[in-house]
Amino acid sequence: MRFSRIQALIYKEWREILRDRLYSLMTFGVPAITLIVLGYGISTDVERIPFAVLDGDQSTLSREYLHRFMDSRYFDFQGEATDTRVLDTLLADSRIRFALIIPPQFQRDLLAGRSVAVQSLIDGIFPYRAQVNKGYVSAINAHFSTWLLENYLMERGFSQAAARRTIQPVRLEIRALYNQAVRSRWSMGSGLIMLVLMFSPPFLTALGIVREKENGSIYNIYASPVSSGEFLLGKLLPYVFLSSINVFLLWALATGLFGTPFKGNPWFFLGASFLFVTCTTGIGLLISLLARTQAAAAILAMVLTFIPAILYSGLLVPVESMDAATRSQAQLFPGVYYLQIVWGSFLKGLGWSVLWDKVALLGIYALIVWTLGLHSFHKRPKR
């Protein structure tokens, strides 16, 4: 292996990237734009759920009850219906995701000291949203019940404090650590760095190599004294370098634009990110070995990087909630480990002492992928 040859190849690759203006713009543009658009757009918060109501009572108390929903930031009032069939149509048309049916004699029964059943109809298409929606409804109902009981007891001679203690003997004190408002903006703003670094280097690398295969210029390499190891290093290093620059860019966007706090050690984070980029560039290399056309390479890169980054990384779907088999499948992709490093570094302020095992796994991963790639690339193709 001669360094001067690698250098020449790196230079050639570099010139090729820079000469294709759209391509070079996209090399930095795609990661940044992806982070900005998705960082602003993706939200896993369940808020502003559009809902309608059928108020069969039309009393002061039912208004009061309804206002608990209308004033909540979790719900977005769309109007009143007079018929359950209208509610069904609205749900089928997705104009509302949830409907509330207040029965007649709501006020009379409650004032008489009887319990009242309130029916809520929830759109179950998206189970996560339905589950959280149910939780919100229960919480509002519980609060309203507490308020009703409080008044009921106060009418029977309890003081307000005593009534409150009696009704709600145990309070739950929630401490949301690392992300006090439990808003997805922080989780996403930093977590998307993983998504971007997971798909962008493999695409760049795989296309860079398969392009030469497809338009035949790789025969120049086959016929030249350059060894396969030299060729691959010359091909891969520019992409590792470009993606490392992207790490800075993405880090700046996450902290500057989305206000995500960075509590950890920047050197540790940069080192781990570099290792991750090396892993994903190596995945690109493996893809380029399998594919003969660029179309196949691009589609394969989607299977091996894009889909795992969305489904199996923990960004949108918690790894903890997966079945054992799916979880072990998720652990085949490096995104899972890097996401822990990202969230650990940004939100939790953790460093080497806690996250070392994740870093070690990334290192082993990179080693395996690169060795496999370098060994299976031959200058004499079988066919």
Place this chain on the structure above:
Amino acid sequence: MIAAGLRWLDRLIAMTGKEFKQLFRDPILLAVLFYFFSADIYLAANGIHMDLRQASLMVLDRDQSATSRELIQRFRMPYFDLRGELFDAHQAQTLLDRGEVLAVLSIPPQFQRDLQAGLPVAVQFRVDASNAILGTLAISYAEEILARFSQEQALERLGGGIQLQAVPRIEDLHRVYYNPNQNNPWFMSISELLTITTMLSLMLPAAAAVREKERGTIEQLVVTPLSPLQILLPKILSMGIVIVSGVAASLFLVIEPAFQLPIRGSLSLFFLVTALYVFATAGLGLFIASLSRTFGQVVMLVILLMMPLLLLSGAWTPPEAMPDFLRHAMIFSPLAHYIELAYGILLKGAGLAVLWDSLLGLALLGSLLFSFGLWHFRRQFD
């Protein structure tokens, strides 16, 4: 007249045949297509859940009484996985930092005594919210468990004779429509199917079109008697046929048998809508191909468009919580309309009476994108 029409059709069919041949000569691409419509959908739908499952929990029980144990018992499977007891707060913090547990429940000393004496008590629930989804779910479940516990304690205190019906309170009656058991695979399988359809319809026709440019074979095609439409339409037709058959195969051979997905609406409407969507997206792909000179550029532009399309149209996250301007911008996303239609037809069993507006949106957007893509690509022939 008729002869000319037949000749036109004949050439179209011949060119479509050529596209099919080219596709079938790429075994890797075929293998990946097969994987996408079978295993990928099965895996995505089968093991993935978006609810709280076995969330790791530890308790710091400073009271060690019967009541505190009763409360702890309620945090149970399948939602919470009680991993054991802790003895100091510092240890709890370390475990949370390391991400080894998701939440820690702390019960104060004299919990039982205070409760019986009628003093207010607070139980602390510390949860790792660095993953907002898990945090939200864990808090929501913990609140529900505690509310019930608290209510039972209250009733006990008010005296044994009081029935739940005999006090003024709201009884929660939930009914979840369309997917009453909140069966995750029904949602995930369709979501994944829509994602794959989008990726392939953007990428494959664009790849087929730009390949001719990159290899220079487009020059050969231009000097043949073929019209630009006869060159481009076969690319979209062939890929469209492959994608729609893939959707059909995975719906009937994977999703329906494996997850018992009830198909409640009209299948012919669903496939009509799918074909329309594939053509709309392919038009977008052609437009991209007309802007690019190399396939690398196509891929970059496809990704740039696909990411927001896929992740903001509502296939993976609830669209209601997005910023307003993005939510309104999704009117221009063909996927947003397609999602509405696909779930509407398959799970809600809705027909045209309800879905006509989404169909109209998709049709308008589709014909616009398709004709624009075609027009822009044709311009290059002159």
